[in-house]
Amino acid sequence: MLKIAVLISGGGTNLQSIIDSIENNYLNCCIECVICDKAGAFGIDRAKKHDIKTFVIDKKEHGVALSDKILEIVNEKVDLIVLAGFLSILKGDILKRFHNKIINIHPSLIPSFCGKGMYGIKVHERALEYGVKITGCTVHFVDEGTDTGSIIIQKAVKVLEDDTPETLQKRVLEQEHKALSEAIKLISEGRVKIEGRKIKIV
Template sequence: MNTPSAVAIPGTGGRPPRLAVLLSGSGSTLQNLVDQIQRGDLRAQIELVIASRPDAFGLVRAQQAGLRSQVVARRAFPSEDAFNDALHATLEPLDVDLVILAGFLSRFQLRGRYQYRVLNVHPALIPAFCGRGFYGLHVHRAVLAAGVKVTGCTVHFADDEYDHGPIIFQECVPVLDDDTPETLASRVQAVERRLYPAAIRLWAEGRLEVRGQRVVVLPERPYESPR
């Protein structure tokens, strides 16, 4: 049996990672990251917010936080490839460390350059209730309709498929008998607010190692005083 080769994530060498946040809707994930950065709980710098829809409320949140934002509208392009050409052209001059998918409803193509540099959060336990069309309350309606007892959220490295790639974190959330899509979403989002910044911190600290489809969290490195 062949053991998959390990890919160590180098991190940023102690400096705050430079982020680009891609969104399509309300921007609640963006707001969580902004709040964490402002409180000092997350050392990171958001260089740009890109919205795939001009009416995304996430653009308002970006403006309120004093962040640079730009619309790259999916509907303005005849194909997914052309749309991604525009996304990559927008990102290239910024030299960001990480692309953060935050309710981004289009597929971001890695194109070789961004392997293990794109993170996504999904409001279910991948590979369940995921893929194209599973977003927002659609996910939680499907969970309730299926009658499952447990759902949760997943933070993972994105690849070229929807809601797919090596999983960094998963955490379960119980489904209650009196849950509605809205109440379930609220409890799942509370977990997302903890796990997504934690994954960004581990990436920046170089404490993630990808072994095939598995992600191993490495122990914290001991501090070494300069000689």
């Protein structure tokens, strides 16, 4: 059984989708812990409701030591780290120890609307400003860059003429919930093969 740590910064709807996927037997894995970089985030309440161990490592308090604090918690205890709406950037030893064992969900079709400063509603605002007809979400491995790791899954969402950033965000989020659990399932089944920066699903 795949052991995972889920990292969050806010409400935890992607966390909830993983919990639901485990409870309905879609995923054969267990959430060893939920780690949040922001005190008072509702996602922590979601985890506690399901008796999942929680940790709050406030980025304002720990700053550059945040990644090392997280590594102390997860080292040799989990097989995969899932960034589910986690807004801090992981750096240092954790990226080496968990090479190709950290995944992130991003609310656009990478390489569009990603990188530094591109998170949350800002992504959807930029997509609408640019006038794209299709957007979506991407699950990718985490490397030393920001949103630059190998792509595992992408799901497309049609942009409607009357979309606002909020309505677009809502529809993309629905696909995020599906994509994240799908990626975890593929990894747990050993079906994700990395060849250079390309990934094959076998």
